[in-house]
Amino acid sequence: MAEVSPDISPLIGAITGLASGGKRLRALLNYWGWRGAGGEPLAAAPVLAGVALELFQSAALIHDDIIDRSDTRRGAPSVHERFSALHRTSGWDLDGERFGHAAAILTGDLCLSFSEEAFTAVGAAAAAGTRARQIFNAMRAEVMAGQYLDILEEVAGPSRPRGTAVSRAQNVIRFKSAKYSTERPLGIGGALAGASDDLLAAYAAFSLPLGEAFQLRDDVLGVFGDPRTTGKPAGDDLREGKRTVLVALALDAADPPRAAELEQGLGHPDLGPDDVDRLRGIIRSTGALDATERMIEELSGRAFDALSGLRVDRDVRDALEALGLAAVQRTA
Amino acid sequence: MAEVSPDISPLIGAITGLASGGKRLRALLNYWGWRGAGGEPLAAAPVLAGVALELFQSAALIHDDIIDRSDTRRGAPSVHERFSALHRTSGWDLDGERFGHAAAILTGDLCLSFSEEAFTAVGAAAAAGTRARQIFNAMRAEVMAGQYLDILEEVAGPSRPRGTAVSRAQNVIRFKSAKYSTERPLGIGGALAGASDDLLAAYAAFSLPLGEAFQLRDDVLGVFGDPRTTGKPAGDDLREGKRTVLVALALDAADPPRAAELEQGLGHPDLGPDDVDRLRGIIRSTGALDATERMIEELSGRAFDALSGLRVDRDVRDALEALGLAAVQRTA
Incomplete structure (x- = not known):
């Protein structure tokens, strides 16, 4: 890239900054999926696939932050904000916000390409037609489709039947996040090591x-x-109008005036701390928070039951259990 | 995708619409690069690589149109405009323009992934470490880096030395467009058929x-x-503030008051037909248009000289010549 121009370095810097942080949940699940299927501990394949997954996640975050107009990511400025700041401090011409968005679109595209380069570098086990490649391809398409369903719900949700809102929200999280964050990375690691269909199903x-x-x-x-641990402003999802399962449950259970109040507040970028508190109160009072916590408990229970029946080495199971607990009990 | 949700179909429709049109210059150069290196006429590899190149181009156009705020593409609404229109006709909530941009970012990402799927499907000749894969990887990174330099020049150009503006503009077109539109597709086709280094250099x-x-x-x-043949509004590049070689030459040759007038007009989204005419007059009067036409002639001459010395079958040379002429003499 330096050959093209030294001006490119902020793009690489933005990717490096983002890829250096985070929980690395996907890379770790991929690694233990590889190990559970008998892969060698120090092989290159799961490292390269892990790099590909983390770079894909970075690319998705860069574009997601533009879409959601999120100015912070992990407590630091998001990539489009970094470029707007570069515009400001450099005293450049025209609109800095527009420049920031444009530069971040291109940085995300570059990051997506780097992700693919890393996955191809795995070699034969990730070549055309392999199981691992099929899962990787499916994952990418699912994430983008799921993210579209997510933004579609923000705009189309209010005029669609409230009775199906919870199941629509569940469909969004399945594709945008659930398969992508856990099932696909674990499956790719397993497939790279030649896991059987039975093991992949388990x-x-x-x-x-x-x-x-x-x-x-x-x-x-x-x-x-808590913004101090999430690195995101309090109530950010309300301001963005995210129609999550939590929100869908609340809308479904609220009496008409409170449902209208919640509906009204969703997606308003200028919600203040008091507004956020008021909407939180509505969500809590409908029982939606408790119901969501119960769903988390039930799903976790099902996951850990399945884990206990999984036929893998003890150290693999221990690692998966620790990752699973961290994923559902986290505060950030 | 239909498995995820029927709501996904507008994304696929947008990609299909875009990929069904265009000059297909890259796919054709790729095909004749393959043939010139002795590849079989009816093989699958150049078709799959051609699909990958055209889908990559579609993805780049989708994101480019967001970045440039271009509302039309080939005489039809651009992808973000299609989604804004869908928002409008569906009577959805919140901001339609923002929804359009978000949906188009995701559609471009999906298209980028499909491009990669097609290229990987080529198989062994495009596998990790092959020459074709190296060129494909370089091409993607170059395009994104070149596009960034392009938008950077829009904002940073006015405060950078005018004396190097022409060479900066030439660097932008080399990476954003020249290598990508012709050199890389031809090289990938050749590499897939096992072309020697000498043939690739030729x-x-x-x-x-x-x-x-x-x-x-x-x-x-x-x-x-002419907007009737380009499918784009007249003087669109002026409105977008593109600092092309043509514009850099004009700024370099204009006297101070006319240079200031041109500088002032660049990047103003509300330039009317009269303003465009006035700026065109400045560019013409500086001799920049003539100088650019001479550069096109000189570069074309060099290209066709090199073509005449190329050691390939007669029908390959004829095809490359026809493609070359169409590329430099086009009106759209």
């Missing part, structure tokens, strides 16, 4: 409910999380 | 100057093109 029985619980926890944190 | 001696001439033609059309 992996999914653990990881899909875990991923759904993981995303429900994310939804709770998006409304009730 | 391909580049033809295709790189051709690609630069192609982009200079594009720059001329972006300012002086």
Whole structure:
């Protein structure tokens, strides 16, 4: 890239910054999926696949933050904000916000390409037609489709039947997040090591409910999380109008005036701390928070039951259990 | 995708619509690059690689149109405009323009993934570490880096030395367009068929100057093109503030008051037909249009000289010549 121009370095810097942080849940699940299927501990394949997964996640976050107009990510400026700041401090011409969005779209695209380069570098086990490649391809398409359903729900949700809102929200989290955060990474690691169909199905029985619980926890944190640990402003999901399972449950259970109040507040970028508190109160009073916590518990229970029946080495099971617990009990 | 939700169909429709049109310059160069290196006429590899190149181009156009705020593409609404229109006709909530941009970011990402799927499907000749894969990887990174340099020049250009503006603009077109539109597709086709380094170098001696001439033609059309044939509003590049070689030459040659007038007009989204005419007059009067046409001629001459020395079958040379002429003489 330096050959093209030294001006490219902020794109690489943005990707490096993002890829250096985070929980690395996907890379770790991929690694233990590899190990559980008999893969060698120090092989290159799961490392390269892990890099591909983390770079894909970085690309998704960069574009997601533009879409959601999120100015912070993990407590630091998001990538489009970094570029707007570069515009500001450099005293450049024209609109800095527009420049920031444009530069972040391109940085995300570059990151997506790097992800693919890393996955191809795995070699024969990830070549055309392999199981691992099929899962990787499915994962990418699912995430983008799921993210579209998510933004569609923000705009189309209010005029669609309230009775199906919860199941629509569940469909969103399945594709946007659950499969992608847990089932697919674990499956790719397994497939790279030549896992049988039975083992992949057993992996999914653990990881899909875990991923759904993981995303429900994310939804709770998006409304009730502490900004000091999430690195995101309080009530950010309300301001963005995210129609999560939590919100759908609340709308479904609220009496008409409170449902209208919640409906009114969703997606308003200028909600203040008091507004957020008021909407939180509505969600809590409908029992939606308790119901979501119960769903997390039920899904986690199902995941850990499946894990206990999984025929893998003890150290693999221990590692998966620790990752699973971290995913559903997290505060950030 | 239908398995995820029927709501996904507009994304697929947008990609299909875009990929069904266009000149298919890249797929055709890729095919004749394959043939020139002795590839079988009816093989699957160049078809799959051609699909990958055209889908990559579609993805780049989708994101480029968001970045440039272009509302039309080939005379039809651009993808973000299609989604804004869907929002409007469906009577959905919140901001339709923002929804359009978000949906188009995701559609471009999906299209980028489909491009990669097609390229991987080529199989062994495009596997990890092959020459074809190296060129494909380089091409993607170059395009995104070149596009970034392009938008950077829009904002940083006015405060950078005018004396290097022409060479900066040439660097932008080399990476954003010239290599990508001609050199890389031809090289990938050749590499897939096992072309020698000498043949690839001979391909580049033809295709790189051709690609630069192609982009200079594009720059001329972006300012002086007829909207009825380009499918873009007249003077669109001026409104977007594109600092092309044509514009850099004009700024360099204009006297201070006219340079200031041109500088002032660049990047103003509300330039009317009269303003565009006035700026066109400045560019013409500085001799920048003539100089650009001479550059196109000189580059084309170099390209076709190299073509005449290329050691390939007669029908391959004829096909490359026809594609080359179409690229530099086009009106759309």
